[in-house]
Amino acid sequence: MSKKEIIHLYKKIIEDLKSLIEKGDYKKGDLLPSENELCKKYETTRVTIRQALSALANMGYITRKHGKGSIVSEPKSGLGILSLSGVTANIGDRKLTTTILQKPIKKAWPDDFFFDLGEDELAAGCIFFSRLRYINNTPVLYEETHISNVDLPHFSSRTLENKSLFKILKEHYKIEVKEGEQKIWAIHADKNISHLLNIKTSHPIVHMKRRLQTNNKGVRIYSSLYCNTEENFLQDSF
Amino acid sequence: MSKKEIIHLYKKIIEDLKSLIEKGDYKKGDLLPSENELCKKYETTRVTIRQALSALANMGYITRKHGKGSIVSEPKSGLGILSLSGVTANIGDRKLTTTILQKPIKKAWPDDFFFDLGEDELAAGCIFFSRLRYINNTPVLYEETHISNVDLPHFSSRTLENKSLFKILKEHYKIEVKEGEQKIWAIHADKNISHLLNIKTSHPIVHMKRRLQTNNKGVRIYSSLYCNTEENFLQDSF
DNA sequence: AAGTTTTACTTGTATATACAAGTAAAATGC
């Protein structure tokens, strides 16, 4: 018996509008069609349209203005997830590349793991991998990631080089990051980090540990990252 | 003619439930009254109750579970606003004190101000103050704050020592932080910072610049902070 | 006693409707 995946109307409207915004059909500052126009288009009533629009507003895609309409917002990095920006405002002309130092492997959690783990999580072990990110061929950010070991078919063989981890989790496994916390230190680069990032050991480095919760309660993402902020900085919006 | 401040029902419900949660009448894990019970209590219908509950869910006060109810969440530091935590889990037995180095004064924006300012904002000038925060009598965090110069009566004379800036803005001026962005660097302490935080100039320091938007579109808060993360760290949840 | 079904409750999705209130441009009056 196939589980019929009924797709709810308000969710379809959300996806439709979101993709139109992401595609660029609606740009920053544009007005979306009015609630009544959307009612006609989707053959529904304002309550349902408003359910979709208020979700989009909460996700930061639009802002709503009483008496005027739904105004498309500036694209956001979203959810406070950290992104990497250069001191130059324009990121378009800078080349961001990634190399995988450790391909995803199953292993036990490290004994000295910084965040507290649940019993189930501890017993199941984790998937570990590490990446080094370059801006214009200069290594800038080293990141070690641990993911709770749940069933993620073919995850190990996926190419993490060019695609965002978050995109892969969303597209292939329907896993989305919901919330999280991060802890931040400034440290001196140790021997290992200074070698990886090609800097002196006395160089100041941002060290950050993050725990991200997802919509799949079994899946949590832990990452520990080291960033050389001499010519770049870490940026976060919320 | 006095502008009658009609208070909307769904907003009253939000405030009621929020304060019951904040007071501790409902604790983490508790179930709120069901939607139908709330309908009776407030003499309204489920659509209005659900409007309030979904707002509370978005604010992180509750999570909703299909077929079960509205579950009260863990109190959050909220909105990704940075807080200061020690390496010891228990913050209760550590003494956090603040001294004001520069009392709030009106002044022009610095010429080299890091964030872009709107024309109105630039013309109006700003309120500036700086604070130094201690944990167990050790200086740990130095913060310079600029607020858009709008009408905040008696702000300069308020005591910023013991109360959170956010609390003052909320309680006295109904200004709440909505969203923001932050940029993070690791740097070596310069002469000024090393003197303030009582450390060597070579010491690594977290430098962070934040811009916070509020529900009052004229009011933005800019802060630049320097933190010694040798025995403490900066923590952020979102 | 153990597994299954029923029941009573919960939240989720949706339709249909009404009036209030903000916005901006067109129509009006002087």
Add this chain to the structure above:
DNA sequence: GCATTTTACTTGTATATACAAGTAAAACTT
């Protein structure tokens, strides 16, 4: 020409209702 009023549109708040679907405990069956 310029200020005011009207109008047509927008989103905001609210009521009333219906059925779908998840949850958990009670009732029933074997």
